[in-house]
Amino acid sequence: MKYFSYSLLFLLFLNCRNEKSSSSSIEESTLAKPSAKQIAFADWEVGAFIHFGLNVFSGQEHGDGKVSPSEFDPSELDAEQWVLAAKALGAKYACLTVRHEGGFCLWPSKTTDYTIANSPYKGGKGDIAQEFVDACRKHDMKIGFYHTSSHDANAGLSWYDGYIGWADNRDSLMNIAFQRPGLKEKYKQVQMGQMRELLTNYGPIDFMWSDHWGAPGSEEIWNPITDLVAELQPNMVFMGPETWVPGNESGLVVYPMWNAVNTVDGTNYTRPSASSKDKNVENDYGLLETEVRTGHPEGKFWRVRECTTHWAFHEGGWFWHPEVTLPRSLSEHVDLYYRTVGLGANTIINLPPDNRGLIPDTIVSAAKKFGNEIKRRFSNPIAELKQIKTGETVELSWSKPQKINTVVLMENIANGQRAVKYSLEAFVNDSWVPLKPMNHFPIAKPPYNPNPGYETIGHKKIDRIETVETNKIRFKSLESVEGVPEIRKMQVFYNAPY
Structure with a gap:
């Protein structure tokens, strides 16, 4: 077992050998640690x-701020249908684009x-933010709003008569x-006024997605x-200071991955x-945030990774488009779960309502199948360690030998992320044998890892392993940061390939 001093931590990424140093007690630890709300968010x-x-x-994706509010007229809008579809998906939180990049509220x-008050919807008396909040509270769903203060075409570009595109074009304008x-x-x-309205008029809000932190002039907006x-x-939980994106919208997260990060100016x-x-x-x-960030074990700030995943769950963009918004296969959806949640990140899956104001039946059906499949795979472990264990070796046993092919590990991230490298072994024929990792994600291309091994754990790591029949396994810490990892949970399963 090796413990690493901070002065040599960067050598982990160069595969160099570090000298041993004494372990630090939890009280002496200087590792970045998540807040209670960040831990809760990761558990969602x-x-x-x-x-x-x-x-x-309008058919737009990003919104140019020019389309008249008179075009907004959903005939069957049902926020409760949205929330029930999210529950069927297995989601613990739902996030509505209360104001997207075009500026329409x-x-x-x-x-x-530029708001719903000047649209035909409910004769200008509607408030879809309130309808959404009410539906979430009715069905015990955590409430999230999307509002991007750095991109508001109507507020910033209403003076411009030409074409308003995206990315470099919009940034230049x-x-x-x-x-x-x-x-x-x-x-x-x-932007300040809208944020104050959203966070004052609707009671407690659980999550705010705030997009595009690198936009022109954004530092003068995001800080206040x-x-x-x-x-x-x-x-x-506020996206930016408390969560971060993985550099893509295809449901991929870098591995190994550290939740601790440093920032471009040393502040949060x-x-x-x-x-x-x-x-x-x-x-x-x-996508504007194309920066892939591994994080760093000695990073100063904790950021939960959250993978946005419209391409991974359905075709056709973030907003619904006729004849285009179609779900992908169940096997692709399950792969999405393994390569996001299974590598220590959250995944937020797009369920876009159509011009009626309803999520299409095909998307609802796909969401339900996904939710049921994840429950089927992970609701009934063969064996489970439920209490926190600290040590270089943690064992889990059960009464009779059974076939297993999946091991789930969770670190007690309340005391920081520590595991750098580990092994898994099974007790077979009176001896311990190594368990070969079988993780494979076909869509992952560098810098994303198509074949993750036994490295970081963080909030959760789901390892598919070569099938073995046993009644005992063990986790062994091979390399760690500031003492041995604390294992919050260990589970074993036998699941069919997807």
Whole structure:
């Protein structure tokens, strides 16, 4: 067993040998640790993203802020149907795009006229944010809002008569916009006002997805927004300072992966900085956050990884588009779970309502099949360790030998993430034999790992192993940070290939 000093931690990534150092007690640990709300968020594991708004009627994906609110008129909108579909998926939280990048508000905001109040929906008296919140509370679903303060085409670009595209095109226009006298401050006040409305008028909100932290001028917006969030809803998990994306929208997370990160300016206001092996990936369907960040065991801040997954669950973009929004196969959906939740991240799966205001039956059916399959696979372990165990070796045994091919491990991340490398063994014919990892993700390309082995654990690691018949297995810590890992849970299963 090896313990590593902080001065040599970077050598882990170069496969160099470190000198032994004495283990540190939990009390002396300087590892980054998650807050209680970050631990709870990680335990939710699966979320549902509800992308709905003016884009559904205009056919746009990102919204140019020019489409008239008069086009927004869902005839059968049912927020309860959305939440029930999310529950069938197995989601513990649901996140609605109350205001996407075009700037159209699904509540009657007093900060702008570009809202539901100027649409035909319910004669201008509707409030879909409230309908969504009510449905979530009725069905015990954690409530999430999507609102991106750094991208609001209507507030920032309403002066521009030309084409408003995406990525570099929009960023260039916003740079020009912020040079106009008074516009940047006015824009900022709109964003602050909308955030105050959302976090004041709807009671406790559990999660806020806030997109595009690297946009032009965003540092002057996100810092005060972050402070406002902490003031108004201190128990809410805020994407940015408390969670982060993996650099793609295809449901892939880097492995090995550390939740601890450093940031570009050394504060908790900004996005994670790169380590020596990190890189950006090619743009994934208009994604702006293409930075793949491994994290670092000595990182200062804890960020739960959350994988956005529209391409992984269905075809056709984030918003519903006729004849295009079709689900993928169940096997692809199960693979998504293993390569996100199974590598220590959350996954938030898109369930886009159509122009009626209902999630299409094909997506609802696929969501239900996914939820049922995950329950079938992981609800009834052959054996389970339920109490925290600390030590270089942790064993789990059961009465009669049975076939197993899946091992689930969870670290007690409340005291930090420690496991760097480990092994799994089974007791067969009176001796311990190594268990060969069989993890394989066909869609993973570098820098994502198609064949994860036994390295980091974090919140959860699901290892598919070569089938063996046994009644005892053991986890052995081979390398760790600041003492031995604390194992919160260990489970074994036998599941058919998917």
